[in-house]
Amino acid sequence: MREKSPIKGARKWILFLYSGWERLYYRIHKIEADHAEDILYIRPMTYKGPPIPLDDGTVIQAGDRVLQLHFNNKMLIEASFHAKNTMQMITSLLRVLKSTLKRLGEKLESDTYKDIKGMYGVSLMHRGATQFGFSVIELPDGLSKRYQHFYLRMLMAIMHPNGKERLKQKTDLLTPKIVAASRDTFLQHVRQDKTS
Numbered sequence: 001m002r003e004k005s006p007i008k009g010a011r012k013w014i015l016f017l018y019s020g021w022e023r024l025y026y027r028i029h030k031i032e033a034d035h036a037e038d039i040l041y042i043r044p045m046t047y048k049g050p051p052i053p054l055d056d057g058t059v060i061q062a063g064d065r066v067l068q069l070h071f072n073n074k075m076l077i078e079a080s081f082h083a084k085n086t087m088q089m090i091t092s093l094l095r096v097l098k099s100t101l102k103r104l105g106e107k108l109e110s111d112t113y114k115d116i117k118g119m120y121g122v123s124l125m126h127r128g129a130t131q132f133g134f135s136v137i138e139l140p141d142g143l144s145k146r147y148q149h150f151y152l153r154m155l156m157a158i159m160h161p162n163g164k165e166r167l168k169q170k171t172d173l174l175t176p177k178i179v180a181a182s183r184d185t186f187l188q189h190v191r192q193d194k195t196s
Contacts, residue, residue, distance in 0.1 A: 022073060031070055038100045039075050039093065042107075043068040044116070052120060055135040058182035060118050067104075067113075069121030069179070098193070101132060105190030108183060120180035129179045133189035137178040 026032065031043040045068050052060040060066060075096070079089050107113055126136045 026070070031068070033072060035100070035103055037096060038103065039072050039096045040100050040104065040121075041070040041072055042104070042119075043070070044113070047120075050140060052118075052137060052178060052180050053135075054118070054137075054180055054182050054185070055130075056182055056185045058118060058185070060120065060180060060182075064117040065115045067108075067116055067119040069119055071121075071123065071125070097132075101186075102190060102193070105187055108187060116183055118180060118182040119186065120178055122176050123179055124176050126177045126179050131189075132181075133186045134179045134181040137180060139176060139178055 026041060029043060031041045033041045045066060047060055047064045047066045048062050051062075054060070076093070079093050104119075108116060122139065129136055
């Protein structure tokens with residue numbers, strides 16, 4: 001018997017429309033995942049923004065080749081609505097994330113990506129990122145920060161089972177930040193994880 005979706009009503013249609021828009025956006029901007037179970041999409045690009053200073057002393061600057069990171073929101077949505085509780089959801093996503101980062105490390109060590117200096121993304125889910133070799137950096141003030149804050153909080157309200165109520169809880173943690181890592185530090189953490 002086919003399992004019924006726990007997503008009902010207007011939110012189901014909002015999620016359906018959002019998923020379609022996201023797929024189109026990713027296709028246009030050539031954002032992709034190499035593996036069906038990757039929780040991160042990547043986009044190789046030449047960085048054009050302000051300098052991003054990292055904890056290891058590396059500075060990502062305009063002109064550097066980087067990987068732009070994007071969460072696989074479809075996977076996040078499915079995990080959010082199908083897990084029996086929050087702990088199960090976190091455990092499941094963490095397992096998938098570790099596998100994704102391992103594959104990303106293998107990609108970075110290939111000749112195709114030898115010119116990549118580092119990687120970065122903007123996310124509300126930045127807690128614990130440092131354990132994987134990432135630095136967590138405040139977004140510079142400006143229009144881009146206000147847009148990211150609005151867009152990501154709206155996405156959280158759509159995705160999370162508690163909807164808008166989640167935005168009223170621990171609001172200090174729902175601030176988008178830059179999550180970035182240098183190539184060397186990220187690969188060092190991946191290699192350590194393999195041997196541990």
